[in-house]
Every structure is written in structure tokens, then in C-alpha cells.
Amino acid sequence: MKVDPFLVEHFMNKYEHHVELNLAETCVNPFTLEEFLTLMDREDFFDEFKKKQLTYGYIEGSPELRKGIANQYKTMKEGNILVCGGAIGANFLTFYSLVEPGDTVISILPSYQQLYSTARSFGANVKLLKLKWEDQWLPDLKELVKLVDDKTKLIVMNNPHNPTGSLIDESLLKRICQVAEDAGAYLLSDETYYGLFYDEKDRVPSAVDIYNKAIATGSFSKGLSLTGLRLGWIAASKQIIKECMDHRDYTTISNGMIDDALAAIAMKNLDRIYERNLKLLKTNLEILSAWVENEPLVDWIPPKAASVAFLKQHTNLSSEELCVKLINEKNTFLVPGECFEMEGYIRMGFGNKTEVLKEGLERFKEFLDQFR
Numbered sequence: 027m028k029v030d031p032f033l034v035e036h037f038m039n040k041y042e043h044h045v046e047l048n049l050a051e052t053c054v055n056p057f058t059l060e061e062f063l064t065l066m067d068r069e070d071f072f073d074e075f076k077k078k079q080l081t082y083g084y085i086e087g088s089p090e091l092r093k094g095i096a097n098q099y100k101t102m103k104e105g106n107i108l109v110c111g112g113a114i115g116a117n118f119l120t121f122y123s124l125v126e127p128g129d130t131v132i133s134i135l136p137s138y139q140q141l142y143s144t145a146r147s148f149g150a151n152v153k154l155l156k157l158k159w160e161d162q163w164l165p166d167l168k169e170l171v172k173l174v175d176d177k178t179k180l181i182v183m184n185n186p187h188n189p190t191g192s193l194i195d196e197s198l199l200k201r202i203c204q205v206a207e208d209a210g211a212y213l214l215s216d217e218t219y220y221g222l223f224y225d226e227k228d229r230v231p232s233a234v235d236i237y238n239k240a241i242a243t244g245s246f247s248k249g250l251s252l253t254g255l256r257l258g259w260i261a262a263s264k265q266i267i268k269e270c271m272d273h274r275d276y277t278t279i280s281n282g283m284i285d286d287a288l289a290a291i292a293m294k295n296l297d298r299i300y301e302r303n304l305k306l307l308k309t310n311l312e313i314l315s316a317w318v319e320n321e322p323l324v325d326w327i328p329p330k331a332a333s334v335a336f337l338k339q340h341t342n343l344s345s346e347e348l349c350v351k352l353i354n355e356k357n358t359f360l361v362p363g364e365c366f367e368m369e370g371y372i373r374m375g376f377g378n379k380t381e382v383l384k385e386g387l388e389r390f391k392e393f394l395d396q397f398r
């Protein structure tokens with residue numbers, strides 16, 4: 027089966043482990059195990075766990091973990107949750123379970139490439155809904171309606187949005203759900219960055235709490251800072267979960283038992299994790315906002331949620347040339363817009379340690395001096 031090269035993963039993979047200042051990272055400063063267990067008051071975790079037999083563990087995820095995940099939603103129970111290998115595994119399983127050759131799949135662009143390339147590789151006719159700067163990177167409902175046809179099986183969105191940090195509010199979300207319902211289509215809402223609302227007033231419900239044919243995918247990587255567990259999940263109606271389970275039997279037996287147990291602890295203490303992470307994000311966003319305001323070669327629509335920002339750059343280089351030159355000259359790492367089919371832009375992650383962000387921004391500014 028042919029697949030499109032996953033541009034952002036290729037670019038990240040080439041540089042991320044060698045570069046000094048990583049401003050491309052989208053996770054909120056991942057925990058060390060020590061920091062995590064201390065914050066959870068579970069320093070005794072391994073004393074207890076080492077007596078357990080390392081066998082397969084629960085196929086769908088342990089009941090404790092699934093209950094913990096379900097508690098984040100209004101209408102979801104343990105039986106509505108399927109634990110997967112990251113949100114990437116959850117998204118893949120959704121496409122694998124629902125998309126057949128000849129189906130129409132509508133997906134936003136720019137976005138995490140998996141959200142359109144996977145459906146294409148399964149033989150779907152993928153139609154792209156282009157998000158625009160002038161719409162604050164939000165989907166244009168009229169454009170969405172125009173893309174719907176009688177073969178539309180799935181509409182795909184991502185809220186909060188990577189790479190722009192835009193946020194679809196409740197009213198627009200309800201209207202998108204209505205378009206999906208009118209089309210008789212499923213709605214995949216990738217909610218990998220859920221919970222990272224800088225202002226509690228901006229919190230939006232999950233799409234699964236609005237529409238019964240919605241599938242929400244979630245992650246332990248970004249807002250929960252447990253990237254190395256490689257866990258994520260699908261939340262959906264029991265009917266959809268059954269479809270996904272039938273397909274998952276061919277790709278996964280169970281997730282790792284240690285990962286599952288640590289993730290279950292995290293789910294019981296979400297307030298502590300979000301307190302740590304939102305404090306860091308808000309501090310960093312303030313620094314980044316002041317930097318952008320004072321930098322004429324860079325513009326943006328300020329992000330509303332998540333740990334990413336999409337910067338428009340005004341040098342005479344392509345974004346890829348700029349990012350490679352920045353690595354070579356300043357050992358500082360950003361992702362070029364070309365990885366999102368958006369030349370002229372750069373994606374920055376600002377969830378890393380504040381010292382790293384400050385130093386990276388300083389070096390980026392020095393780098394930009396040569397273009398003034």
C-alpha cells in the first residue's frame with residue numbers, strides 16, 4: 027500500500043535529537059518519572075508494581091484507566107473508551123475501522139498530516155477544507171457544506187488545532203456536528219491538545235458529548251506530559267467502539283501494563299497536572315507574545331489554546347531554508363510550514379522549559395537580524 031511521506035515526522039526525526047534548543051516540540055515539558063511520581067504522591071509505585079507478573083494486561087485498557095478517561099466526558103462511560111498506542115494509534119484505528127475505498131473523507135488543512143493522508147492511503151477520496159488566516163484559522167462552514175457529497179463517510183477536524191492553536195468554540199462545534207449529521211457522516215475530532223485552555227472560559231465540550239456519530243481521540247502526550255508512555259484513546263459510542271475493537275484485534279493485543287498503570291494514576295490527578303502545565307504555558311505564551319509584538323519579520327494569529335503557534339515569516343527565504351539555516355547557525359529548531367503544505371509559515375511549540383524558550387527566541391531574533 028502506498029502512503030504519502032509524513033513530512034513533519036521526517037523533518038522532526040532528522041533534527042530533533044541533535045539540536046540544542048528545540049522550539050519545535052509540541053508536548054508540554056514531559057515529566058521525568060521521578061517528578062511525575064512525586065507530584066502524584068506515588069513514590070512507592072515501583073515497590074508495589076515489581077511484584078506483578080508482566081503479562082498481556084487488559085485488551086481495551088484497564089477498567090481503572092478507562093473509567094478515569096471516561097470521567098473527562100459528560101456522556102462517556104468505561105465501555106465507550108478504547109486505549110490505544112498514542113493518539114496516532116487512535117486516529118489510525120479510526121480510519122482503519124471506518125474508511126473504505128471510494129468513500130469521501132473531508133479533512134482540514136493545515137493539520138497533522140495523519141488526518142488526511144491515512145484516509146487517502148485507504149483509497150478514500152479526500153477533500154481538503156482549507157483553513158485561512160483571515161478566518162482566524164477556523165473552518166468556514168459554507169465551504170464545509172460545499173465539500174459534502176452523497177459519499178461522505180467521515181469529516182475530520184482537530185480541536186484545539188495543531189499547528190495554529192486555534193480553537194473551535196461550542197457554537198461552531200455544534201454547527202459542524204450538524205453538518206456531519208445532515209450528511210449522515212461520522213465526525214473524527216482529534217482532541218490531542220484537549221485541556222490546554224489558557225482561559226477556563228474558553229473550555230469547549232468534546233465533540234462526543236454533542237454528536238452520537240462523533241469519535242474523539244485523546245492523548246497522554248501533549249497536555250498530560252506523559253509522552254513516553256505512548257498512550258492515547260478513542261472515545262465514542264459503543265457501536266463505534268465495537269467496530270474499532272474488531273479491527274484492533276489485528277494490530278494490538280494490549281498496551282504495556284506499566285504504561286497503563288501510570289496512566290491510570292495520572293487520570294486520578296488531572297488537576298495537579300493541568301495546574302503545572304497551564305502555569306508553564308501561560309508564562310511562556312506571555313514571553314512569546316511580547317517577542318512577536320517586537321519582531322517585524324514575524325506575524326501571527328495568537329493561539330487560543332494548545333502549545334503551538336503558527337508564525338508567518340517575512341524573510342526572503344522559504345520556510346524550510348529558514349529552519350535549516352537556523353539549525354545550522356543557531357542550533358535552534360522550528361518546523362517549516364512546508365511540512366503542513368503551508369509555505370511562508372513556521373510552527374513553534376512553546377510548552378518546553380521557559381529557559382529554553384527564552385534562549386531560543388533570543389537566538390532566533392539574532393538570526394533574523396541578517397534580514398533587516
Ligand SMILES: Cc1ncc(COP(=O)(O)O)c(C=O)c1O
Binds near residue numbers: 117138216247257
Ligand atoms: C493533532 C495531533 N494528533 C495526534 C498526534 C499524535 O500524538 P500521540 O503522541 O498521542 O501519538 C499529534 C502529535 O503531534 C498531533 O499533533
